Amino acid sequence: MTDGRSRRREDTRQRLFVAAVELIAEQGFSATTVDDIAARAGVAKGTVYYNFESKTVLFEELLRHGIGLLTAEFRAAVDGLPPREALAALVRAELEYIRRYRAFAQLLLSEMWRTNREWQQTLRLLRGEAIEVIAETVRAGVDSGDLPADLDVRTASSALFGVGLVVAVDWLVFQPERPIADVQEALLGIVRRVAQT
Amino acid sequence: MTDGRSRRREDTRQRLFVAAVELIAEQGFSATTVDDIAARAGVAKGTVYYNFESKTVLFEELLRHGIGLLTAEFRAAVDGLPPREALAALVRAELEYIRRYRAFAQLLLSEMWRTNREWQQTLRLLRGEAIEVIAETVRAGVDSGDLPADLDVRTASSALFGVGLVVAVDWLVFQPERPIADVQEALLGIVRRVAQT
């Protein structure tokens, strides 16, 4: 069961993910070479190809892994909460996630709105899954009258997702000395005002 | 003065800018080749190097050109207006700009928060110039009491800039069938609520 081989392999994959996410966040997918990733992970280039079909597949699995985690945290955050509290919980969860997986968030922000890339379809799908959690919450709030009736669910959801991302990453990149708690405060304040019926 | 030669050259440079901005918006800087840019501009590769020192310099001048235009429109928009109206005018100007230079906005969103790229310093500087115009307006509003006193000028300004960018580009990429006027409406509503004293 606890096979040392598969544990070792999972470890290598994890190290490759970490190396790849950092480098791609800094430089972008195309500017990051497989040799770079291997070197930063402390493995040989061949190991990358033993563990992943190709550079693109490595990136796609990385996206799946990262966004999957985010979606899970979204689901856990809203669980059982009434709409307006759930909305605040979502903002908190998103920022907490960005704080923890800073490089991944930066990568997401940079690659999210690209077109004409082979992995674009994958990213679009995953983005949809994460936003769907937000959309469910917003929809419930609008239906129950807890949120303004004229709120467009699809728009509000994707805006909320994007805004959290951009504000947090901007803060991390351009004003890193500030505590993330301040961003959370500011964003919560904005969301609360906008959510007023 | 109106030298036909320099006008012609300016024309070529312009065509190269347009080709480059479209390709880089779609694929990113590294994935875009000089041959691609030349081909899309309908120009020989040598012409690119006759007009620009290198691929990187072409991109830097492109950034300067594009953000310079945006900054100018910001300045024109706020000219003489009282703070709260100036703020609304800024949002309108930003969205109008994004509508007109869609590809450039997309490019900006993708490259803005990168680190470790040779042109990053240039971009950071230019971003500062554009945001400074917003910051002046916000500062004036806070000083005169037209905007909430507890508003952090630097944060609010960069947030406003980034949010406009992300919401507009998100709309353009994921819901292109919708009229941009809707985004403007939504954003203005949000900004108005947040700006309430």
Add this chain to the structure above:
DNA sequence: ACAACTAAACTGACTGGTCAGTACAAAAAC
């Protein structure tokens, strides 16, 4: 206990292709 065996995991030199940048003679535009 431990040596022999096996398959999984990993290595790194190598290949084939791509791309930024160069060179330059001839042509076109002004």
Add this chain to the structure above:
DNA sequence: GTTTTTGTACTGACCAGTCAGTTTAGTTGT
């Protein structure tokens, strides 16, 4: 007659992906 553009060919660096060989972890036989 000067500036700008073209077209083509070339170079050298770089890089994704391959593969034959090596190491490691677990298994089997004694």
